[in-house]
Amino acid sequence: MAKTSIIICGQAGQGIQTVCNILAKAILRSGYYVFAWQDFQSRIRGGESSSRLVLSDMPVESLPEKYDILVSLDKSNTSVYLPFLKKDGIAVAEDETGENILAVPFQKTAVEIGGNKIYANASAIGTIAGIINLGFERIETVLREEFTRKSNEIADKNVLVAKYSYDWAVKNSKKYPTETKGLKNLNMKVMTGNESLALGAIAGGCKFMSAYPMTPSTGIITYLSETSHKTGILTEQAEDEISAINMVIGASYAGVRSLTATSGGGFCLMVEGLSLAAMTETPVVIVLGQRPGPATGLPTRTEQGELNFALNAAHGEFPRFIFAPSNAYDAFNIMIKAFEMSQKYRVPVIILTDQYLADSYWTVKNFNIDKVEIKDYFSNPNDIAGEFKKYSITDDGLSPRLKPGESENLVVDDSDEHDQYGHITENNTIRKLMVEKRWNKNCLMAEEMNVSVPDGIEDSELVLVSWGSNGGIVSYAVDVLLEKGIRAKNINYTEIWPLKIPKEFLDKNRKFKIVVIENNFTGQFARLLESEGVKIYGKILKYDGLPFTEDEVIEEVLKYTSVHPLNSSFTPIDGR
Amino acid sequence: MLKIDDFKNNVKSAWCPGCSNFGILNAVKNSFVKLDAKPQDIVIVSGIGQAPKLPHYLNCNVFNGLHGRALPVATGIKAVNPELTVLTVCGDGDFYGEGGNHLLHAFRRNPDITSLIHNNQVYALTKGQASPTTDIGVKTKLQFDGVKEEPLNPLALAIIMNCSFVARGYAGDLEFLSEIIVAGIQHKGFALIDIIQPCITFGYHQGPWYKDKIYHLEKDYNPYDKESALKKASETGDKIPTGIFYINKKPVFPENESNLTKIAKIDKDIIYGLLKLFE
Numbered sequence: 053m054a055k056t057s058i059i060i061c062g063q064a065g066q067g068i069q070t071v072c073n074i075l076a077k078a079i080l081r082s083g084y085y086v087f088a089w090q091d092f093q094s095r096i097r098g099g100e101s102s103s104r105l106v107l108s109d110m111p112v113e114s115l116p117e118k119y120d121i122l123v124s125l126d127k128s129n130t131s132v133y134l135p136f137l138k139k140d141g142i143a144v145a146e147d148e149t150g151e152n153i154l155a156v157p158f159q160k161t162a163v164e165i166g167g168n169k170i171y172a173n174a175s176a177i178g179t180i181a182g183i184i185n186l187g188f189e190r191i192e193t194v195l196r197e198e199f200t201r202k203s204n205e206i207a208d209k210n211v212l213v214a215k216y217s218y219d220w221a222v223k224n225s226k227k228y229p230t231e232t233k234g235l236k237n238l239n240m241k242v243m244t245g246n247e248s249l250a251l252g253a254i255a256g257g258c259k260f261m262s263a264y265p266m267t268p269s270t271g272i273i274t275y276l277s278e279t280s281h282k283t284g285i286l287t288e289q290a291e292d293e294i295s296a297i298n299m300v301i302g303a304s305y306a307g308v309r310s311l312t313a314t315s316g317g318g319f320c321l322m323v324e325g326l327s328l329a330a331m332t333e334t335p336v337v338i339v340l341g342q343r344p345g346p347a348t349g350l351p352t353r354t355e356q357g358e359l360n361f362a363l364n365a366a367h368g369e370f371p372r373f374i375f376a377p378s379n380a381y382d383a384f385n386i387m388i389k390a391f392e393m394s395q396k397y398r399v400p401v402i403i404l405t406d407q408y409l410a411d412s413y414w415t416v417k418n419f420n421i422d423k424v425e426i427k428d429y430f431s432n433p434n435d436i437a438g439e440f441k442k443y444s445i446t447d448d449g450l451s452p453r454l455k456p457g458e459s460e461n462l463v464v465d466d467s468d469e470h471d472q473y474g475h476i477t478e479n480n481t482i483r484k485l486m487v488e489k490r491w492n493k494n495c496l497m498a499e500e501m502n503v504s505v506p507d508g509i510e511d512s513e514l515v516l517v518s519w520g521s522n523g524g525i526v527s528y529a530v531d532v533l534l535e536k537g538i539r540a541k542n543i544n545y546t547e548i549w550p551l552k553i554p555k556e557f558l559d560k561n562r563k564f565k566i567v568v569i570e571n572n573f574t575g576q577f578a579r580l581l582e583s584e585g586v587k588i589y590g591k592i593l594k595y596d597g598l599p600f601t602e603d604e605v606i607e608e609v610l611k612y613t614s615v616h617p618l619n620s621s622f623t624p625i626d627g628r
Numbered sequence: 629m630l631k632i633d634d635f636k637n638n639v640k641s642a643w644c645p646g647c648s649n650f651g652i653l654n655a656v657k658n659s660f661v662k663l664d665a666k667p668q669d670i671v672i673v674s675g676i677g678q679a680p681k682l683p684h685y686l687n688c689n690v691f692n693g694l695h696g697r698a699l700p701v702a703t704g705i706k707a708v709n710p711e712l713t714v715l716t717v718c719g720d721g722d723f724y725g726e727g728g729n730h731l732l733h734a735f736r737r738n739p740d741i742t743s744l745i746h747n748n749q750v751y752a753l754t755k756g757q758a759s760p761t762t763d764i765g766v767k768t769k770l771q772f773d774g775v776k777e778e779p780l781n782p783l784a785l786a787i788i789m790n791c792s793f794v795a796r797g798y799a800g801d802l803e804f805l806s807e808i809i810v811a812g813i814q815h816k817g818f819a820l821i822d823i824i825q826p827c828i829t830f831g832y833h834q835g836p837w838y839k840d841k842i843y844h845l846e847k848d849y850n851p852y853d854k855e856s857a858l859k860k861a862s863e864t865g866d867k868i869p870t871g872i873f874y875i876n877k878k879p880v881f882p883e884n885e886s887n888l889t890k891i892a893k894i895d896k897d898i899i900y901g902l903l904k905l906f907e
């Protein structure tokens with residue numbers, strides 16, 4: 053397997069993300085899978101940030117503990133990131149020499165060849181491409197695509213600097229062992245989780261989005277705004293999250309598929325709106341980009357700490373859907389499903405993401421857009437007999453839905469308990485019926501949920517359960533464990549609520565142990581499973597704000613297996 | 629031509645008998661008749677309180693949302709379907725207190741919405757606490773030493789913020805109030821109509837108190853002049869002006885007023901085109 057990992061570090065404001073973005077595209081076009089994660093601080097300039105990029109001839113969605121190549125754009129960062137370098141890896145740093153360090157004059161090249169030190173990142177791009185033997189033509193094409201938008205001159209200078217550094221690297225670096233020759237055309241795409249969610253919204257028929265900026269979900273409304281002239285989608289930056297969700301509820305009441313996105317702190321403010329959507333049975337889709345909390349937490353880091361919040365947010369009792377895509381490909385499809393489910397059942401849908409999913413660059417296979425079916429869940433006004441009852445009591449809890457203004461039927465919604473026509477009521481009998489009507493949908497909703505259970509799960513020794521963005525990491529770990537002779541399987545939950553439990557999990561005679569892996573302190577998903585009667589053997593939890601690495605997961609999982617030397621003395625964590 | 633009765637429904641009112649809200653309800657019906665608006669083309673969005681129950685007593689589309697949140701809901705509705713006539717009906721606590729932030733941004737955003745605020749200078753539904761417009765010194769069960777905070781002057785605030793349409797009406801002056809509402813609805817942009825609504829249960833001023841104080845802005849009053857509008861809005865004491873204080877034509881949100889409820893899907897070619905850029 054050809055696999056090369058690169059860590060590019062520097063200060064915020066040095067254009068590290070651009071380096072990452074351009075290399076990712078060029079790598080993909082060279083026929084390799086690529087995955088890249090951004091690690092940055094909550095600041096605009098200075099500090100320590102990095103992009104971590106993996107190219108491979110096998111699908112990749114996870115990061116190693118140590119890297120083959122380190123590229124440091126700023127002296128102050130080199131020592132911070134050197135521990136991430138493999139023993140036999142090579143470091144490339146500005147003006148620095150040492151064992152395995154190649155001094156590259158990024159700044160000098162930028163000024164001498166490009167006339168401005170802003171081209172230092174183009175020099176880094178060229179250098180990396182040179183070291184890994186990526187054909188320069190691909191780099192040139194991507195650079196031109198990216199920078200011609202600004203001006204031809206800027207594009208030319210970027211290419212000039214990159215080419216100079218490329219040639220320099222080819223000449224001066226001992227060739228990197230992996231020959232990165234072009235493979236076949238993968239016919240894939242590279243995009244962030246947020247871009248994929250936004251594209252999913254477009255494909256899912258979304259017409260309105262309102263949000264208030266909050267990391268890590270701002271990218272969604274940014275992309276929808278950038279492309280709004282083509283799509284006709286209306287986006288609006290609300291004055292706060294309270295307004296954002298209420299605008300979305302208004303647009304949805306009027307008959308348009310609508311979206312909002314936020315993070316935990318903003319979701320706190322949206323909670324009353326969530327409740328309003330539930331009471332008025334108005335479809336809304338909310339992306340909840342988790343980040344380490346409580347309060348403002350670690351704004352730019354990653355965590356899966358908001359599952360309990362998503363499950364329990366808002367007053368009163370009502371059904372909801374919760375999804376958590378595992379990668380950018382899933383994100384697109386889940387967004388479409390979220391819109392469909394929300395429209396069909398007129399309930400809120402929460403999509404849980406995190407910084408790892410939202411900001412990483414993922415290699416994505418082609419979405420099957422022709423297969424996407426956007427159904428119209430509105431009733432035909434001509435089919436309404438007598439006065440329109442928006443909340444008519446039915447066995448399955450679903451009643452007809454109309455758009456205001458479309459016909460003589462009036463659409464009446466109320467946040468108070470209401471009768472079948474939508475008018476306020478304090479009648480206890482109606483109240484009871486309405487509570488039941490809203491809840492009755494849950495039976496049908498549960499049937500919509502999918503969990504993919506791997507074949508032969510009964511014969512495995514370990515079943516690793518993860519959810520959301522940990523899917524790729526755990527699935528890689530399972531491959532490695534299998535190579536070591538450990539019968540491990542994994543289930544990654546992307547459709548979380550209503551919860552579906554594989555029957556094998558509840559089998560009293562089951563032989564496998566279940567270990568849950570999640571990015572939080574209390575093991576929220578594990579507890580959810582336990583509350584449904586699933587016996588959990590152990591939990592692997594991480595809550596320092598960083599994603600799991602492959603090696604970390606493998607090492608931790610090994611403790612639960614018969615082959616681990618420590619096994620005899622090891623007691624699994626049983627909740628905190 | 630529609631009649632008053634076309635806007636009537638048989639929902640039982642939860643207002644106190646004799647409440648001045650009934651006057652506003654009649655003025656609203658009247659204005660709809662004057663505009664020859666069809667019930668199906670009107671959406672009234674309200675918050676929570678006694679005033680926000682008004683749309684329930686009207687035959688039209690209704691969205692009775694949360695306390696303070698009528699404006700964002702109305703903004704969402706109007707943004708996606710500009711063909712609808714959208715109003716909000718709220719109390720002073722609802723609109724100026726809980727919903728204050730949304731009001732500030734409605735001035736800036738300027739959606740084509742007409743907002744009626746029943747200003748009774750008190751929280752009625754929660755039984756008599758001070759509202760953002762209660763005068764200094766007024767004693768309530770909660771503010772037992774008397775209100776200490778400066779009351780909000782919504783008209784002055786709106787004018788300072790270049791609000792598109794600023795007016796004051798009086799619940800006891802049905803004809804004039806209807807005219808103002810008609811003008812507010814006809815005006816393209818955000819229209820704030822503050823309505824003096826004496827609360828017969830908790831209000832510290834009753835109807836008769838207003839009798840000689842309320843007057844209509846002079847015939848030659850120029851609502852396009854910001855300075856005189858501000859001066860009028862700052863008038864307090866024995867004379868209380870009503871009428872259209874300020875009109876300011878400015879761009880409306882959203883810029884592109886297409887009816888999004890009529891477009892079912894997005895062209896697949898557009899999506900394929902966008903996806904190409906990620907290759």
Ligand SMILES: Cc1ncc(C[n+]2csc(CCOP(=O)(O)OP(=O)(O)O)c2C)c(N)n1
Pocket residue numbers: 676677678679680695718719720721722723746748750751752753754759
């Ligand atoms: C979030 C929230 N906070 C508080 C309340 C309780 N509440 C209901 S109505 C109201 C004030 C109503 O006063 P106003 O807006 O002046 O309307 P009025 O009843 O006087 O017409 C309050 C505080 C609520 N329903 N929701």
